[in-house]
Amino acid sequence: MPRPRSDSVSGWGRVADPGRVVWAERLEAATDGVALLRGLGRSYGDSASPPSDRPVVLATPLADRILAFDPASGLLTAEAGLSLYALNRLLHPRGYFVPVTPGTQFVTLGGMVAADVHGKMHHSAGTIGRHVRALRMRIADGETGLQTLTCSPTVHADLFWATVGGMGLTGAILDVTLQLERIPSPWIEQEVTKHGNLDELLSALQTASATWPSTVAWIDCLRTGAAMGRGVLFAGRWAPADIAPAHSPRWARRGVAFPLESPIDLLTPWTVRIFNEAVYRKQLRARVRGLTSPEQYFYPLDIVKDWNLAYGRRGLTQHQAVLPREAGSAAVRAFLQELTRTEAASFLCVLKDCGDEGGGLLSFPRPGTSIAIDLPVRRDTPAVIARLNAAAHAFGGRIYLAKDRFTTAADFAAMEPRLPAFLEARRRWDPHLRFRSAQSVRLFGDPCEAARPGAR
Amino acid sequence: MTTPKPQLIAILGATKGMGRALARAAAGRGAKLCLLGRDGDELARSAADLQVRAAAAGHAGPPPSTILCDLEDPLSHAPALLAAEAALGGLDVVVVTAGAFATAAAFDADLGLAGHVLHLDFTCTILFCEAARLRLLERGGGQLVVFGSVAGDRGRKPVGIYGAAKAGLHHYLESLDHRFAAAGLRVLTVKPGFVRTGMTAGLPEPPFAGEPDAVAARVLRAMDRGASVVYAPPIWALVMLVIRWLPRAVMRRVGF
Ligand SMILES: Cc1cc2nc3c(=O)[nH]c(=O)nc-3n(C[C@H](O)[C@H](O)[C@H](O)COP(=O)(O)OP(=O)(O)OC[C@H]3O[C@@H](n4cnc5c(N)ncnc54)[C@H](O)[C@@H]3O)c2cc1C
Ligand SMILES: NC(=O)c1ccc[n+]([C@@H]2O[C@H](COP(=O)([O-])OP(=O)(O)OC[C@H]3O[C@@H](n4cnc5c(N)ncnc54)[C@H](OP(=O)(O)O)[C@@H]3O)[C@@H](O)[C@H]2O)c1
Numbered sequence: 001m002p003r004p005r006s007d008s009v010s011g012w013g014r015v016a017d018p019g020r021v022v023w024a025e026r027l028e029a030a031t032d033g034v035a036l037l038r039g040l041g042r043s044y045g046d047s048a049s050p051p052s053d054r055p056v057v058l059a060t061p062l063a064d065r066i067l068a069f070d071p072a073s074g075l076l077t078a079e080a081g082l083s084l085y086a087l088n089r090l091l092h093p094r095g096y097f098v099p100v101t102p103g104t105q106f107v108t109l110g111g112m113v114a115a116d117v118h119g120k121m122h123h124s125a126g127t128i129g130r131h132v133r134a135l136r137m138r139i140a141d142g143e144t145g146l147q148t149l150t151c152s153p154t155v156h157a158d159l160f161w162a163t164v165g166g167m168g169l170t171g172a173i174l175d176v177t178l179q180l181e182r183i184p185s186p187w188i189e190q191e192v193t194k195h196g197n198l199d200e201l202l203s204a205l206q207t208a209s210a211t212w213p214s215t216v217a218w219i220d221c222l223r224t225g226a227a228m229g230r231g232v233l234f235a236g237r238w239a240p241a242d243i244a245p246a247h248s249p250r251w252a253r254r255g256v257a258f259p260l261e262s263p264i265d266l267l268t269p270w271t272v273r274i275f276n277e278a279v280y281r282k283q284l285r286a287r288v289r290g291l292t293s294p295e296q297y298f299y300p301l302d303i304v305k306d307w308n309l310a311y312g313r314r315g316l317t318q319h320q321a322v323l324p325r326e327a328g329s330a331a332v333r334a335f336l337q338e339l340t341r342t343e344a345a346s347f348l349c350v351l352k353d354c355g356d357e358g359g360g361l362l363s364f365p366r367p368g369t370s371i372a373i374d375l376p377v378r379r380d381t382p383a384v385i386a387r388l389n390a391a392a393h394a395f396g397g398r399i400y401l402a403k404d405r406f407t408t409a410a411d412f413a414a415m416e417p418r419l420p421a422f423l424e425a426r427r428r429w430d431p432h433l434r435f436r437s438a439q440s441v442r443l444f445g446d447p448c449e450a451a452r453p454g455a456r
Numbered sequence: 457m458t459t460p461k462p463q464l465i466a467i468l469g470a471t472k473g474m475g476r477a478l479a480r481a482a483a484g485r486g487a488k489l490c491l492l493g494r495d496g497d498e499l500a501r502s503a504a505d506l507q508v509r510a511a512a513a514g515h516a517g518p519p520p521s522t523i524l525c526d527l528e529d530p531l532s533h534a535p536a537l538l539a540a541e542a543a544l545g546g547l548d549v550v551v552v553t554a555g556a557f558a559t560a561a562a563f564d565a566d567l568g569l570a571g572h573v574l575h576l577d578f579t580c581t582i583l584f585c586e587a588a589r590l591r592l593l594e595r596g597g598g599q600l601v602v603f604g605s606v607a608g609d610r611g612r613k614p615v616g617i618y619g620a621a622k623a624g625l626h627h628y629l630e631s632l633d634h635r636f637a638a639a640g641l642r643v644l645t646v647k648p649g650f651v652r653t654g655m656t657a658g659l660p661e662p663p664f665a666g667e668p669d670a671v672a673a674r675v676l677r678a679m680d681r682g683a684s685v686v687y688a689p690p691i692w693a694l695v696m697l698v699i700r701w702l703p704r705a706v707m708r709r710v711g712f
Binding site: 020021022023024025026059062065066067068069071079090091093094 | 511
């Protein structure tokens with residue numbers, strides 16, 4: 001996969017931080033020189049960027065070996081840099097799939113664990129952390145040393161749950177042992193329905209989640225008034241063997257690349273309006289049911305590679321918040337109103353029904369509704385994010401670190417009563433804060449000596 | 457001309473990069489492998505990976521055998537190849553991807569490094585190939601697949617010393633082909649262009665950068681054809697054709 005530029009580091013949002021990426025096959029040895037690891041850089045913001053005083057981050061994708069796979073139990077152990085892209089092509093045709101997948105397959109196992117990713121199946125399967133059986137890690141040992149150690153839900157459980165969702169701040173994940181799911185067929189049975197307004201959509205989302213293991217809704221954020229929240233709901237499950245063809249759908253070898261960084265921001269309110277209209281209109285009938293491939297179902301955005309280039313030089317960010325179930329649909333409505341007020345155009349506004357909270361000390365999802373929107377970066381982005389955070393906070397919501405670049409430490413602390421418990425566990429294992437990121441400096445008050453000029 | 461698909465393959469360099477990719481591609485079509493390398497743990501991890509991938513492709517079986525062999529230690533070459541032959545129960549192909557690389561700038565800063573790379577990529581690699589061709593000829597023939605480089609095709613600014621070692625290696629491999637083709641030895645010189653592996657990580661990418669998996673697929677096809685030289689990615693054949701013809705006055709001025 002093409003590598004990012006060498007004099008700066010950025011996430012999917014392409015907002016650059018100072019730093020440099022190094023690559024290695026042997027993560028255990030290479031962790032010596034760095035404060036942070038990164039996978040395929042699909043987190044949007046600065047989660048995978050190094051702190052400016054130790055500006056080297058170790059990229060894991062060359063560490064992609066599978067160390068064990070038992071077809072009888074579905075238990076997989078692999079190096080942390082193995083991508084979901086490779087895993088899907090290898091084991092899906094054999095009848096195994098990850099129990100939890102995010103909306104892109106260009107992620108690594110290590111990145112999935114560190115962000116404790118969730119997917120359309122959150123209400124039924126939880127986050128990936130629920131399915132991780134063990135992590136072999138390289139962690140701090142004394143002031144400068146490092147040690148290798150294995151943790152699991154039963155051994156060094158506090159380290160394990162601080163690492164799941166801990167954004168790389170407890171140490172380097174070397175190998176991951178993960179329980180895969182045996183799938184009844186290689187196809188997805190999908191039902192797509194169209195809903196004209198928010199109340200209809202939200203109640204349909206909840207009803208669908210009661211019977212379908214996997215659900216998500218795309219809504220048109222530019223609609224106001226009666227049509228606010230009109231959108232399309234996708235519900236799916238692995239198709240039972242008796243209704244699915246025996247052959248496996250083909251996995252695409254490569255996506256269509258977005259040609260070049262756009263010189264301008266293509267995502268004006270007008271282009272987005274046309275896109276959203278097209279998504280809504282494409283769905284002709286109110287209800288369509290049928291079989292589809294997991295690639296089309298789980299990764300529709302992967303079809304255009306590097307679509308983040310469409311946002312131009314200044315890049316993009318995402319705001320993803322979960323509003324608690326108790327706050328009800330009124331909260332979702334109020335939040336969407338705040339969104340439409342920002343006039344921040346967005347291709348994607350995704351609603352997701354979340355189930356039980358996972359064991360990760362900083363894991364994002366909690367029971368309620370998750371709302372995610374992509375925003376082009378502009379001068380007023382920090383202010384927009386602050387307003388959205390204030391709205392989320394007002395309803396007892398919280399945000400997803402893997403998407404964040406612009407939240408302030410004070411706002412984050414206000415939304416995260418769990419933060420002190422996480423920081424305490426992290427200090428137990430890494431008292432000298434050897435592992436840090438640009439994000440942890442920004443949000444957790446980690447120390448960061450002023451960057452020395454020319455420091456490497 | 458097609459030859460039967462290679463089955464018994466000893467490979468030096470399967471723990472990383474293009475060797476890793478080539479071993480995966482070969483295991484995925486049912487070849488039996490023996491991994492040669494300098495680090496037992498790394499060999500074991502690669503063997504496990506190859507076993508899982510072979511099984512996923514419908515070729516379940518034990519993991520490839522592994523044998524310690526340091527390219528830098530020529531005394532280890534012949535015994536390792538003998539052990540590989542014993543472990544495989546025969547020997548059809550020997551692959552060498554092991555090697556080292558550094559840019560002209562790095563050599564300028566450290567002449568010792570230049571000595572190391574020249575020694576490894578030229579002397580040690582040729583000595584390993586000598587041991588390998590002796591083994592193969594004793595069995596009545598076989599295929600020797602060795603990774604050179606486009607850097608050996610022309611004396612270019614950024615890759616002078618490394619390129620010189622590879623050029624010398626190409627020269628030697630060509631002579632092997634001429635000398636032993638009649639005796640049943642097929643020699644394939646692989647000339648990769650810029651490929652995204654650990655060896656090139658951190659270097660500025662030229663156009664036409666390739667992926668190890670695509671290189672592996674191309675090398676396997678060249679092996680099946682019994683080809684003697686293959687460029688990978690393929691576009692580099694054309695690029696080097698042009699570069700070989702550029703006058704010195706131009707080469708002095710351009711950056712590559
Ligand atoms: C189009 C798109 C759709 C997405 N959809 C979803 C979704 O549906 N659900 C969801 O949960 N997320 C989603 N994401 C976010 C993405 O899944 C996460 O950000 C994930 O962490 C990215 O994995 P990565 O390998 O690219 O990690 P990176 O982005 O490189 O790193 C993410 C974090 O993991 C840490 N890390 C990575 N590897 C290691 C390691 N070996 N050891 C220790 N720490 C490590 C990094 O330090 C960083 O903090 C989406 C992102 C995109 C671009
Ligand atoms: N990548 C490119 O762009 C490129 C371009 C042109 C030519 N090439 C050539 O192609 C070949 C493969 O390159 P690559 O990019 O795949 O390299 P790589 O990723 O660095 O892998 C090199 C392999 O060689 C092994 N090795 C190194 N020194 C060794 C020694 N002393 N004894 C035994 N094994 C040793 C390594 O094993 P360990 O795991 O023990 O380190 C590793 O498996 C090399 O000959 C290189 O010169 C590469």
